[in-house]
Amino acid sequence: MLRLSLPNIDDAAIAAVGQVLRSGQLVHGEQGAAFERELQEWIGVRHVVLVSSGTAALHLALAALGIGAGDAVLVPDFTFPATANVVLLSGARPVLVDVDTRSYCITPETLAAAIESWRGPERLRAMMPVHEFGHSVDVPALRAIATAHGLRVIEDAACAIGATHSGTKAGAMGDIGCFSMHPRKTLTTGEGGFLTTGDDALARRLRRLRNHGMERSNGVTVFHEAGFNYRLTDFQSALGRAQLPRLQGWIEARRALAQAYSAALAPLAERGLLTLPDSHPGHSWQTYMVALAEGIDRAAVISALAAAGLEANLGAQCLSAQPAFAACARSPSATSNALRLDRQGLALPFCEQYGSAEIARVASALTNALRGTLA
Numbered sequence: 001m002l003r004l005s006l007p008n009i010d011d012a013a014i015a016a017v018g019q020v021l022r023s024g025q026l027v028h029g030e031q032g033a034a035f036e037r038e039l040q041e042w043i044g045v046r047h048v049v050l051v052s053s054g055t056a057a058l059h060l061a062l063a064a065l066g067i068g069a070g071d072a073v074l075v076p077d078f079t080f081p082a083t084a085n086v087v088l089l090s091g092a093r094p095v096l097v098d099v100d101t102r103s104y105c106i107t108p109e110t111l112a113a114a115i116e117s118w119r120g121p122e123r124l125r126a127m128m129p130v131h132e133f134g135h136s137v138d139v140p141a142l143r144a145i146a147t148a149h150g151l152r153v154i155e156d157a158a159c160a161i162g163a164t165h166s167g168t169k170a171g172a173m174g175d176i177g178c179f180s181m182h183p184r185k186t187l188t189t190g191e192g193g194f195l196t197t198g199d200d201a202l203a204r205r206l207r208r209l210r211n212h213g214m215e216r217s218n219g220v221t222v223f224h225e226a227g228f229n230y231r232l233t234d235f236q237s238a239l240g241r242a243q244l245p246r247l248q249g250w251i252e253a254r255r256a257l258a259q260a261y262s263a264a265l266a267p268l269a270e271r272g273l274l275t276l277p278d279s280h281p282g283h284s285w286q287t288y289m290v291a292l293a294e295g296i297d298r299a300a301v302i303s304a305l306a307a308a309g310l311e312a313n314l315g316a317q318c319l320s321a322q323p324a325f326a327a328c329a330r331s332p333s334a335t336s337n338a339l340r341l342d343r344q345g346l347a348l349p350f351c352e353q354y355g356s357a358e359i360a361r362v363a364s365a366l367t368n369a370l371r372g373t374l375a
């Protein structure tokens, strides 16, 4: 079976993990501190705070900004549910914003429409734009809207390590950036995540909240506030550090692969059978998802691809169609693009280890599957 994606872990990475495991220092060691410094430099941001998952990163971001009961947060209606789960679990209300059909992200227009139609009673406090599948959102444009309305910007860059907008990396554009290092992500530590921020006070609070609300100075430990245990282990940091020097090369390979995929699938797009994803030059391509035309049975296509030995899946969820988010405020068009992408999105096998042979295999199997579905 050609898997949707594969982690890229070589012998040197495995050896680095083994070394930490043998050292006896599994947490609070040098690996975490070094990984944070290296990520800061790689992303171009003042602070990186490692945590145990992308969801933990999002949760800490809201906690550090003091967002909770009585507050509302703008969230895309098409994303992985963790983005909105953390808002609900913080006691705030997600306001779902529709996305663009080709970038799969919110836009300044859909965001402005959601803000315009917001009637409360909760107070809008923040927006959480998602760089969906690595497509970088125009954060500077969203920031202008945020400033006009007194909102904080939390970038959900879970899938977007290395994505750029006008030369600035995801995570270096908002107040806080949140990343995942789950195995489906380009750089993985098994589970894991991190936050980015340029704000010293916020970074200090994030570090404290990650570690039970505790700070240690001059040998004295003080618990300043209720916090979490959202720490990443040192052996996970060693695994991440071993991948980081290769990451930019992997992203370039993914960009080339995405171009090749779109060229191979262009005949299907020209026949109106599917829509290709927007290929923004700063896209970091965590996932390659097409949208099948209305009327095509996606489940049948996924089964036909599986029969040909190819793993495929839906890309992300329309939150307003899920029972967990039934009570969420919706933007006026929340049932349009997000719902169509939820029903017709098709994520195809994609990672830097694949090349032209795999693309040809997928394009040919998809062509056959669509022929069968339409017949």
Ligand SMILES: Cc1ncc(COP(=O)(O)O)c(C=O)c1O
Pocket: 053, 054, 055, 056, 079, 080, 082, 083, 130, 156, 158, 159, 179, 180, 181, 182, 192, 193
């Ligand atoms: C957009 C988005 N946000 C948040 C998450 C949660 O990350 P994690 O699985 O590391 O908790 C994911 C995971 O896929 C995601 O795609």
